[in-house]
Amino acid sequence: MSRIVFDGVSHSFGERRVLADVDLVLSERRIGIIGANGSGKSTLARMINGLVAPDTGRVTVDDADVARKAKEIRRKVGFIFTNPDNQIVMPTVQEDVAFSLRRRGLAPAEIALRTAAALERFGLAAHAEHPAHRLSGGQKQLLALAAVLVGEPQIIVADEPTTLLDARNAREIAGLFREMTQQVIVVTHQLELLEDFDRVIVIDEGRVVADDAPSVALDAYRGLLA
Numbered sequence: 001m002s003r004i005v006f007d008g009v010s011h012s013f014g015e016r017r018v019l020a021d022v023d024l025v026l027s028e029r030r031i032g033i034i035g036a037n038g039s040g041k042s043t044l045a046r047m048i049n050g051l052v053a054p055d056t057g058r059v060t061v062d063d064a065d066v067a068r069k070a071k072e073i074r075r076k077v078g079f080i081f082t083n084p085d086n087q088i089v090m091p092t093v094q095e096d097v098a099f100s101l102r103r104r105g106l107a108p109a110e111i112a113l114r115t116a117a118a119l120e121r122f123g124l125a126a127h128a129e130h131p132a133h134r135l136s137g138g139q140k141q142l143l144a145l146a147a148v149l150v151g152e153p154q155i156i157v158a159d160e161p162t163t164l165l166d167a168r169n170a171r172e173i174a175g176l177f178r179e180m181t182q183q184v185i186v187v188t189h190q191l192e193l194l195e196d197f198d199r200v201i202v203i204d205e206g207r208v209v210a211d212d213a214p215s216v217a218l219d220a221y222r223g224l225l226a
């Protein structure tokens with residue numbers, strides 16, 4: 001597993017302090033991040049691949065400073081957005097998945113094979129030639145997952161990846177996170193998704209207020225909400 005370190009990380013948007021003195025070492029395979037709306041989860045998640053840079057402190061992935069090694073980090077850390085429209089870059093479903101592979105200079109035949117396999121795996125094969133923007137919300141989310149996972153990043157950071165999915169697809173994604181060998185960091189409000197994770201971190205008003213095994217951390221969070 002990689003070692004992701006938050007060292008004294010704080011961040012403000014204008015006057016509003018969104019993260020305050022966050023120190024974390026993330027090296028478990030499956031880590032969940034939970035907290036109320038606006039608590040700073042997405043901001044924290046985005047720092048892992050450099051989408052947001054901390055005002056103070058440092059985020060490193062395997063000792064590489066995320067702010068300085070953007071290119072290396074983006075290859076290593078795949079990011080799945082809450083809103084899949086943010087990451088659809090190509091006109092058709094198939095082209096969108098193939099795009100992540102094309103950048104890596106693979107042979108066209110290899111790209112076609114891997115793309116077809118990814119579409120099949122995410123139940124999108126029948127939509128291969130369709131315009132990506134016409135997919136349903138849940139299908140777009142599956143496309144976003146397919147497009148990131150096909151590139152085989154070492155770390156996957158997913159910000160509410162199952163929010164738009166129906167129960168069956170949400171279960172499929174939960175199963176995928178369970179089976180895959182990569183490290184996954186998942187921000188979610190769907191607490192049951194995290195029950196068998198290795199570690200769950202609770203954020204409240206920009207601070208880590210619990211960091212424990214899922215049963216303990218989920219209880220702490222439920223207490224906070226009550």
Ligand SMILES: Nc1ncnc2c1ncn2[C@@H]1O[C@H](COP(=O)(O)OP(=O)(O)OP(=O)(O)O)[C@@H](O)[C@H]1O
Nearest residue numbers: 013014016018035036037038039040041042043044
């Ligand atoms: N680009 C931005 N510009 C200004 N303020 C922002 C920006 N992004 C986030 N914020 C503010 O930072 C705070 C934390 O936002 P963040 O998106 O990290 O919360 P979150 O924990 O992911 O919430 P949710 O569960 O609703 O997704 C919020 O008050 C939000 O309004």
Ligand SMILES: [Mg+2]
Nearest residue numbers: 041042043159
């Ligand atoms: Mg968020």
